[in-house]
Structures are given as C-alpha cells and as structure tokens.
C-alpha cells in the first residue's frame with residue numbers, strides 16, 4: 440500500500456470509529472479530501488480508491504487540476520476558500536459546490552455567472568461561529584436572511600452550513616460552537632428543508648464534530664501530508 444493510500448484509509452477508519460462511538464451510520468458523514476496545493480496525480484490516486492469529493496482554496500491551482508482531471512466524470516469539486524468578487528466567474532464555471540458563501544453580493548454574482556447549461560451550484564453558508572472579528576463568515580443570527588436571499592436565485596441550490604471554529608485546544612469551547620451550529624442547521628431546515636449538510640470538523644476535531652452532527656469533515660494534511 441502506498442503512503443497516500445495508507446493515510447487515506449486511516450482517515451476513513453477514524454471517521455467510521457467516530458460514527459460508531461456516537462451511534463451514527465458511517466454513511467452519515469462524508470469525507471471532503473482537501474487537496475489544495477497537491478498535484479492532480481494524487482487526486483487521481485484517491486479517485487481510483489473511491490474518493491469523489493475534493494476541496495480547494497487557491498483558484499489557479501484548482502482550475503489547473505479540474506481541467507487536467509476533466510475525464511473523471513463524477514468527481515466533485517468544492518470551493519472552500521475566501522471569495523473575492525473578481526473570482527466568482529471562475530468559481531461558478533468550474534466547481535460543483537461553494538462552501539464559503541457569506542454575503543448577498545457574492546451569491547448574486549455566482550448565480551448570474553453560473554452557466555445555464557450546468558446544474559445549479561450547491562452552496563453552503565459560512566458561519567463565523569466563534570464571532571472573531573477578522574474571520575470570514577456571517578453571524579449566526581444573519582443566516583436566515585442570507586438563506587432567503589439565496590433561495591430566490593435559480594442557479595444556486597442552498598444545501599446547508601459550514602464553519603471553521605476557533606483555533607483552540609479547549610474542547611468545551613469547541614463543543615459549544617459545534618453544538619450551536621447543529622442547532623442553527625435545525626432552525627434553518629424549518630424554512631429550508633433541503634438544508635441537510637453541516638460541513639465542520641478537520642483533522643484535530645473530527646470526532647467532536649461528528650458527535651455534534653457534522654455531515655461532512657474536511658481533511659487535508661492527514662491525507663496528503665503537510666503543505667509547503
């Protein structure tokens with residue numbers, strides 16, 4: 440087994456055991472393999488092992504890979520970086536998912552620039568759950584307003600919420616933030632029943648996120664190794 444395959448299978452085993460511990464089905468939690476800065480060839484190796492969803496932050500690097508791997512028909516690319524308005528067209532043309540949507544203006548542009556021949560772009564609203572000033576994402580109490588705005592855009596399909604919690608070792612603090620996300624998704628789903636995706640949990644807090652209802656964890660380094 441290659442190192443890449445070993446790392447990948449280890450991460451999958453961690454997800455399964457986190458699911459087991461909290462009595463959730465292992466199908467309930469998807470793995471987003473965060474391939475940013477890593478070569479297309481590594482992505483293809485994982486694809487051959489059955490992985491379909493990949494996360495990218497850096498547009499130029501991402502678009503090169505997406506183009507190179509266009510022959511993998513059912514591969515799914517998720518944009519998970521901050522979005523500048525002058526980059527929305529490239530995102531709308533190349534990705535199936537955007538996880539970091541946090542304002543009306545960007546939603547409108549993604550909608551207008553999504554090719555009409557393509558299915559609606561799946562989007563998650565990014566929540567600044569730790570309420571840190573410098574951080575992307577909107578405050579939890581603004582989620583419903585943005586959701587309502589997205590709902591009237593035909594080329595976007597609202598699917599749920601995403602967060603990057605505070606960088607802390609304090610597990611009770613993290614648990615509180617994950618718990619608030621879980622409740623926020625439930626609230627949102629009252630008005631928007633198609634919102635079932637909760638993207639939270641990275642290498643260090645995977646098990647805790649799964650315990651609090653995460654439906655998708657985003658793992659880079661543990662699969663691909665460290666980045667330069």
Ligand SMILES: *Cc1c(COP(=O)(O)O)cnc(C)c1O
Nearest residue numbers: 473519641642657658659660661
């Ligand atoms: C880079 C990144 C990840 C993965 O981080 P690792 O530490 O490499 O596992 C997850 N989510 C987001 C939003 C990222 O930018």
